[in-house]
Amino acid sequence: MGNLNVIAIVMVIAVTVFTVGLAIFVRRFTRTTADFYLAGRKVGTIANASAISGDYLSAASFLGVAAAVYASGLDGVWFAAGFAGGFIVVVLFIASALRRFGEYTVADFAYGRFGSDRIRLVTVVMVLLTSLFYMAPQMYGAGTTWTVLVGAGIFGLSPYNTGVLIVSLIIMFYVMVGGMKGTTLNQIFQFWWLWTAMFLVVVFAFTVGKFSYPDALAEVTAENHRDVRMVSVADLTADDGALLATAEGAMSSEAFAAVEAAVEAGDPEATIGILVPATNKLHELRDMFFNEPGHRYNGLDQFSMVLALVLGTAGLPHILNRYYTNPSGAAARRSTFWVLIFIGTFYILAPIAGLAGKLIIDDAWRAGTAPTNAAYVDGLLARSDAIMPTLAQILGGEWLMGAVAAGAFAAMFSTTGGLLIASASAVGHDVYEKYVNANASEARKVFVGKASVLFFALVALGIGIGIPAVGLDKAYPALIAMMVTWAFSLGAGAFVPMLLTGIWWRQTTERGAIAGMIVGGGGSLFFIFMNVLKQLGHLGDSGVLPFLGSLTFPTLFTFPAAVLTIVLVSKIDGQLPKNVDEIWMRIHGTASERHEKELGLDKVGGMFSGGQK
Amino acid sequence: MANSGDTVVRTGSGVQVQHGNHIDTIESVDLVFRAQRKLSFSYGLVFFVVTLAIPAMSVWWKTWYAVPVWGGFTANYLFVSLLYYLFLWGLSWTYIRKADALDERLSHMADEIAAATAVAPAGGE
Numbered sequence: 219m220g221n222l223n224v225i226a227i228v229m230v231i232a233v234t235v236f237t238v239g240l241a242i243f244v245r246r247f248t249r250t251t252a253d254f255y256l257a258g259r260k261v262g263t264i265a266n267a268s269a270i271s272g273d274y275l276s277a278a279s280f281l282g283v284a285a286a287v288y289a290s291g292l293d294g295v296w297f298a299a300g301f302a303g304g305f306i307v308v309v310l311f312i313a314s315a316l317r318r319f320g321e322y323t324v325a326d327f328a329y330g331r332f333g334s335d336r337i338r339l340v341t342v343v344m345v346l347l348t349s350l351f352y353m354a355p356q357m358y359g360a361g362t363t364w365t366v367l368v369g370a371g372i373f374g375l376s377p378y379n380t381g382v383l384i385v386s387l388i389i390m391f392y393v394m395v396g397g398m399k400g401t402t403l404n405q406i407f408q409f410w411w412l413w414t415a416m417f418l419v420v421v422f423a424f425t426v427g428k429f430s431y432p433d434a435l436a437e438v439t440a441e442n443h444r445d446v447r448m449v450s451v452a453d454l455t456a457d458d459g460a461l462l463a464t465a466e467g468a469m470s471s472e473a474f475a476a477v478e479a480a481v482e483a484g485d486p487e488a489t490i491g492i493l494v495p496a497t498n499k500l501h502e503l504r505d506m507f508f509n510e511p512g513h514r515y516n517g518l519d520q521f522s523m524v525l526a527l528v529l530g531t532a533g534l535p536h537i538l539n540r541y542y543t544n545p546s547g548a549a550a551r552r553s554t555f556w557v558l559i560f561i562g563t564f565y566i567l568a569p570i571a572g573l574a575g576k577l578i579i580d581d582a583w584r585a586g587t588a589p590t591n592a593a594y595v596d597g598l599l600a601r602s603d604a605i606m607p608t609l610a611q612i613l614g615g616e617w618l619m620g621a622v623a624a625g626a627f628a629a630m631f632s633t634t635g636g637l638l639i640a641s642a643s644a645v646g647h648d649v650y651e652k653y654v655n656a657n658a659s660e661a662r663k664v665f666v667g668k669a670s671v672l673f674f675a676l677v678a679l680g681i682g683i684g685i686p687a688v689g690l691d692k693a694y695p696a697l698i699a700m701m702v703t704w705a706f707s708l709g710a711g712a713f714v715p716m717l718l719t720g721i722w723w724r725q726t727t728e729r730g731a732i733a734g735m736i737v738g739g740g741g742s743l744f745f746i747f748m749n750v751l752k753q754l755g756h757l758g759d760s761g762v763l764p765f766l767g768s769l770t771f772p773t774l775f776t777f778p779a780a781v782l783t784i785v786l787v788s789k790i791d792g793q794l795p796k797n798v799d800e801i802w803m804r805i806h807g808t809a810s811e812r813h814e815k816e817l818g819l820d821k822v823g824g825m826f827s828g829g830q831k
Numbered sequence: 832m833a834n835s836g837d838t839v840v841r842t843g844s845g846v847q848v849q850h851g852n853h854i855d856t857i858e859s860v861d862l863v864f865r866a867q868r869k870l871s872f873s874y875g876l877v878f879f880v881v882t883l884a885i886p887a888m889s890v891w892w893k894t895w896y897a898v899p900v901w902g903g904f905t906a907n908y909l910f911v912s913l914l915y916y917l918f919l920w921g922l923s924w925t926y927i928r929k930a931d932a933l934d935e936r937l938s939h940m941a942d943e944i945a946a947a948t949a950v951a952p953a954g955g956e
Binding site: 799 | 863
């Protein structure tokens with residue numbers, strides 16, 4: 219167990235208590251299903267933009283983007299740009315149409331647009347899969363952050379499992395109690411905490427750390443980029459010590475002396491960190507520099523990554539559900555613009571933190587002042603995911619470290635809260651209210667929503683605990699970012715083609731949409747599992763299967779395949795819903811909004827006015 | 832099928848939806864849809880051309896990805912880390928302004944078209 223960060227722990231507890239208190243305060247205003255799932259459709263533009271941003275910024279954004287830049291330079295910066303760019307697809311093609319359609323969930327849209335129970339159930343399954351894929355990295359982040367921050371477990375549990383358990387219970391409680399209103403208010407608070415914490419780290423870097431953006435970039439680019447590798451002594455000495463010689467050329471003499479000492483100790487199973495020169499996967503004949511592309515992705519992956527990130531955002535159910543909380547289609551567009559401002563500024567800051575960490579952590583390590591809770595290899599962090607708390611502690615002591623640690627938990631709370639609402643609405647609203655008990659009272663419906671939250675929080679808990687058990691944490695060096703990318707890929711394959719064609723191509727049929735969802739969603743699942751199997755070492759190194767498992771981002775293939783499938787099957791099928799005119803008028807008609815505007819009903823009300831009686 | 836508060840009327844020439852004094856006919860909705868589609872897909876084309884041009888230039892244009900233009904910034908790094916956001920903000924701002932203006936203009940036209948083609952809402956559901 220490392221040093222106990224008392225101030226940081228107190229700040230995390232304070233944020234948690236505030237979160238729970240807010241949910242309890244909002245409880246009295248949640249009476250109906252519209253309150254529980256949609257905050258009464260009365261969330262204003264800036265408030266909704268803040269809540270969407272809080273919903274969107276997960277552990278992957280708060281901890282993962284700076285870490286990706288720290289580890290991979292320009293290829294890591296793309297995570298930030300791609301996460302932001304995804305909202306352009308939302309605002310151009312989906313936001314106002316989805317709101318005008320005026321339902322609760324993505325599955326409602328599918329049912330209303332195509333008119334069959336079959337497509338609603340297929341959509342529910344895809345919503346649940348996407349949500350679970352997105353919940354997994356949040357739970358993993360909870361366990362790892364708890365391990366770094368506290369380093370101790372309770373009731374005989376490991377620190378990792380303790381973190382997963384405690385975060386699951388807190389989120390379960392506040393979502394069950396507060397519903398969408400409580401979650402919305404918490405997401406607003408949590409987003410601004412995240413934004414402020416990131417802003418403070420960057421301000422401290424410029425002031426305390428004497429950081430200059432262009433000069434720092436020139437400094438880290440002056441020499442070849444290096445990677446950290448954790449290897450066994452046996453691997454290090456294999457092939458006549460080829461790896462050892464490579465490490466000697468990449469490391470300082472002081473750091474390499476520690477490697478030599480481990481080798482001389484003679485334990486072949488001992489693990490030690492070394493540095494090796496990074497290779498350029500894009501331009502194989504060039505050295506790899508921090509400010510150039512190619513550290514993580516080859517030519518195909520460069521395009522596929524961009525597509526996965528910008529299309530995936532429009533396929534995240536918990537983000538799409540938030541668009542129904544806007545009072546009008548125009549308000550949905552304006553919310554998205556403010557989301558782009560809020561998260562755009564955040565994503566400009568995160569890569570600065572990643573680059574600043576490169577120099578400031580190295581300087582602190584060489585001066586002997588770097589925090590001892592993190593592990594280092596010749597001045598580089600052994601695990602890049604630790605960059606935010608480590609950099610914060612160097613620049614601003616325990617207070618800034620506390621702000622960052624609380625921000626990490628806030629990121630997990632806000633995103634997982636939104637995912638639980640999305641999952642609960644898929645089961646409680648899309649299945650229970652439609653197929654199990656259509657005549658249920660409002661109180662009964664809200665009860666089922668809360669029971670669904672309880673169920674999925676327990677599923678998330680199981681997933682979080684199961685990740686290390688199956689060895690996923692060892693198979694992927696940057697697991698949080700990887701798992702988030704899976705959720706993006708699944709959403710981009712399953713939902714975006716259906717939504718785009720459903721909104722913009724009148725000839726889309728129910729069979730076409732289902733076929734497209736199965737091809738896009740199923741194809742994404744197939745490639746993801748092939749990739750997992752390959753990383754776990756079950757597919758070997760040559761042949762067709764390892765090739766299929768090597769696709770990091772399947773969207774380049776699954777998205778066009780799904781669109782093509784929808785078009786072809788719809789053309790062959792030709793069975794449009796009998797009331798297709800009504801459906802089309804519901805998506806693109808504006809009489810409702812004109813009427814509401816005339817009566818002044820398009821204005822935002824208060825989130826605290828709906829449920830209290 | 833329609834939203835709550837809708838009055839759906841089926842006529843010999845098609846379906847219309849009425850909200851208070853405002854009516855959507857299939858002709859007026861088609862007008863709105865076509866204009867919105869043109870606007871959204873024009874902006875979408877610009878977005879995807881610019882966004883996919885970045886990795887394309889990263890693959891094929893050395894001056895873009897390897898030549899410093901400001902301190903350690905290459906044009907590639909500068910665009911992805913800073914300028915891309917200006918592009919996103921500018922694109923979304925101009926799109927939203929045009930979409931709002933389009934909504935405003937089309938709402939008047941929709942009312943005019945509806946007035947010319949609508950029938951009295953008898954027998955609505």
